[in-house]
Amino acid sequence: MSTGPRYRFAPSPTGMFHVGGARTALHNWALARQSGGTFVLRIEDTDEVRNRPEWTAGIIDALAWLGISADDPHFEGPLFQSEYAAAHLEAANRLFESGHAYYCDMTPDEIQDRAKAEGTTGYGGWSRDRGLGPAPGSVLRFKVPEGTTVVHDLVRGDVEFDHAVIEDFVLVRGNGTPVFILANVVDDMSMGITNVVRAEEHLPNTPKQQMLWQALGHEPPVWAHVPVLVNEQRKKLSKRRDKVALEQYRDEGFLADAMVNYLMTLGWSPGEQEIQPWSVMEQSFRLDDVNLSPAFFDLKKLAAFNGEYIRRLSVDELVDACDPWLPAEWDRAVFREMAPHIQPRLNTLADAPGVVDFLFLDEPDIDDDSWSKTMTTEYAQPLLADAIGAFETCAWDAATIKATLEDVMGRYDLKLGKAQAPVRVAVTGRTVGPPLFEALEVMGRDESLRRMRNALDRL
C-alpha cells in the first residue's frame, strides 16, 4: 500500500451514477495517482430506504468504465459505510462524554413551534443545559461553540463561517442511527483520509465537519470544493430532471475516453489543446487551476468530443466498439468493409447501425420524402434503366462503378451529385448515407441490380 496522500470518493448508492460524481471521482483519481497516493472508494450506504444494491454495482461498473478500478494499486475499496456503524456510534458517545454533544428529546414539530413562538428559525440549542441522557427518540446534537471556523480550501481559499449561524446539528437520530455528517467524518478519520475533494454543495457542511474532526482530537484534512455541474437553466444537475446517468451515456454509444476528456474540461482546462489523453491530464490536473463557477454540462460539446474520439479509432477498434450496437445476425465482415466509410459520420457508436442497415436488410427501407424528391424527375427512370444495363457487365469495384455511372450520366447532361441520387435511393432507401459506390461494391452486383430493378418497376 502507498504511503502518499489519501483521497476518497464517497458516493451514496441512491440512483444511477451521476456525471457530476464521475467528474469528482476523476479529480480524486488524478490527484491520487499523480501524488503516488491512494484513492479510497467508500460507498455511503446508510440511507436504508433509498439504498439499493444494484446502484452500488452500478457505481463500481461506471468507475471501471472510466478507468478507475481495483486493477490499479492506487485504488482501495470498495469500503461500505454500513459496516462501520459501531465506530460512528462510538464516536458519538465520546462526543457526549467529552461534553461536545448533548441529547435532546424535542420532536421536529416541537422545535418548529418553539421557533415560531420565539420568532426565530431552526433549533435554538434549547436542550443544551438540560442534562438529558440517551433515551429512545432523543437525538444527539453537537454543541457548536462560540467563535468562527475558517476552512482552508484549495480551490476557494479561506472561507470563514460564524458559529452564530450554525445551529446545534444532529449527530445521531432518534432511532439511534448516525447522520451523514458524523459518519462521513468518522470514516474519513478511521480510513486515514488526508484530502477531501468534493462538490461545492458540501462547502456549508465543512465547518461542521471540521469542528467534529477537532472535537474528536484530529487535524482536519485538506479540503477542496469544486464547482457543481449545471443544466441549461443553470441549476445543479439533478437526477430527477436532467440526463445525468453515466450508464445512459455509455449505452448511447459514448466512448469512455471522450467522456473522461470532456468531463475534465468542465471547470478546468488541459491547456491550448483540449483533446488530451488521460495520461497527460492525470499528471497536469491541479486544484489551484480549477475554476470557481458552475459549469454547464453541454451535450453538444460532449458529442463533438465523442465524434473526434471515434475518428481517432483504428478500423479494428471501431468495429469492436460498435459490436454491441449491431444486431447479432449482421455479418461482421460486411460491416468491417463499410466501417472506414461510416467513421467520420458517427457522433456516437449507437449511430452505426442506422447508417449501414440497408446492407443487411432484405429490402431497403424506402423513405417517402427521399423517393419523391429523387424519383419524380424526368431523368430518373431512363437513367436508372441505363445504369442497370451498364452495371450488368462492368467490373465490380467502387472506382469502376463510379466511372460507369459517369459514363451513363453524360447522356443526360447531369452532374454526379444529381445522377447518383436515384441509384442511392433505389439501393439504400435514402438520399443521405455513406459513399454510394463503395456501398455498392460491398453489397455486390446481384443485390444492387435487384434493388435497382425493383425501384424501376415502381416508377
Add this chain to the structure above:
RNA sequence: GCCCCCAUCGUCUAGUGGCCUAGGACACCACCCUUUCAAGGUGGCGGCACGGGUUCGAAUCCCGUUGGGGGUGCCA
C-alpha cells in the same frame, strides 16, 4: 429570510497589472473541397455584468451594485 460561493464570447475555457485592437474549443453562419451526408480546410459572428476607486497603466487588485448558484433536514 439568513449564511456561503461565484461573475471573460450563447456554452466550456486561456488570461494571475503592461505581451489583450482579450487567445482556443463547441455551437452558429459563409466559402472551399466533394459522390449525398459527414469529415476536412479557410473565414466570419460574438465576451471582460455595471459603477466607483488604487495605479503611469486593470479582464487581472479593492469597495459597492446587480445578477447567478449552493446551503439552510432526525437526506447524502
